[in-house]
Amino acid sequence: MKKLLVPLCLLLVFPLLSQEIQKSTHQYAEKDGQQLELDVYQTDNPEKLSRPVLVWVHGGGFSGGKRDNGMEVRLMEAVAKQGYVGVSITYRLLRKGEKTGFSCDCPRSDKIKVFKESAYDTWDAIHYIYSQKEKFQIDPAKIIVGGSSAGAEAILNAVYLKDWLFETESKYDDIQIAGVWSQAGAIVDERYISAHRAVPGVFFHGTKDNLVPYATAPHHYCDPARAGYIWLDGSATITKKLKEHQSSYLLYTYLAAKHEIAGVQFEELPVVFDFFEALFSGKKLIQQEVIIDKAKN
Numbered sequence: 001m002k003k004l005l006v007p008l009c010l011l012l013v014f015p016l017l018s019q020e021i022q023k024s025t026h027q028y029a030e031k032d033g034q035q036l037e038l039d040v041y042q043t044d045n046p047e048k049l050s051r052p053v054l055v056w057v058h059g060g061g062f063s064g065g066k067r068d069n070g071m072e073v074r075l076m077e078a079v080a081k082q083g084y085v086g087v088s089i090t091y092r093l094l095r096k097g098e099k100t101g102f103s104c105d106c107p108r109s110d111k112i113k114v115f116k117e118s119a120y121d122t123w124d125a126i127h128y129i130y131s132q133k134e135k136f137q138i139d140p141a142k143i144i145v146g147g148s149s150a151g152a153e154a155i156l157n158a159v160y161l162k163d164w165l166f167e168t169e170s171k172y173d174d175i176q177i178a179g180v181w182s183q184a185g186a187i188v189d190e191r192y193i194s195a196h197r198a199v200p201g202v203f204f205h206g207t208k209d210n211l212v213p214y215a216t217a218p219h220h221y222c223d224p225a226r227a228g229y230i231w232l233d234g235s236a237t238i239t240k241k242l243k244e245h246q247s248s249y250l251l252y253t254y255l256a257a258k259h260e261i262a263g264v265q266f267e268e269l270p271v272v273f274d275f276f277e278a279l280f281s282g283k284k285l286i287q288q289e290v291i292i293d294k295a296k297n
Helices: 070-081 108-131 150-160 235-244 266-280
Strands: 002-004 021-031 034-043 051-057 085-089 138-148 179-183 201-206 216-218 231-234 249-254 287-292
Touching: 021 070, 021 108, 034 070, 034 108, 051 070, 051 108, 051 150, 070 085, 070 266, 085 108, 108 138, 108 150, 138 150, 138 266, 150 179, 179 266, 201 235, 201 266, 231 235, 235 249, 235 287, 249 266
Parallel strands: 051 085, 051 138, 138 179, 179 201, 201 249, 249 287
Antiparallel strands: 002 287, 021 034, 034 085, 216 231
16 A cells, blocks of 8 residues: 555544444435435434534445445444444435436436436435434534445535536525545536535545546446446546645545445545544645555555
């Protein structure tokens, strides 16, 4: 593993792992006849401290996956043990049962619609958690939004392209996102990331991702003649934009890795939490890049 720039120096101290985790399920919206629910994971908070919250969106190509997949449950439990509130959401899987799925045969216009509607669901889940901040004892200034693969695309488009996607929507305006966490995600167009939307983030991506581009390339590397031909901007391009806007980021680049990096890299959780704790503590600028060559490990 080769690290570029100076590593974060904050020490991460995990709370006692024996803390009991409480899980509760809540409905945050109803759309298209579907009740959209989310699971909240937290430990006892007798002092009623305001805690950071991570809202997580699962992957699955907008056609599958669940909020309580094994990876999601493991992550939410780790988040709760860290002293955060973990929130894993269900959202509308608009490509479920569609013959073209979310592949090169899925029309570009349908892909844009899916990105927009999944971003809506993400914002509605965030809005619900925000509206219940006293109940869940969360700090509204410490809201992190994360996701894997399709879920990462949902949250990145929701946060970075908010002005473009929701020109007439105002109910989310009071909510400030402190950070994003993307596992192999991308957005429709990095040019829409304005300076005031350049939210700090943590990004994990493989350089040979065959589905979601690491930098800028066609989604699924579709041929231009296919209906689903659309260019996306991945982690390398997004972080370059954040650097231009003098925003903080942590980019993990996995040489020659494909879409398996959509899975949470649990061994790197201490560094991820370090990054967010540094943001919360008021550190002005963190721009760190890590290159990992698993073939040499």
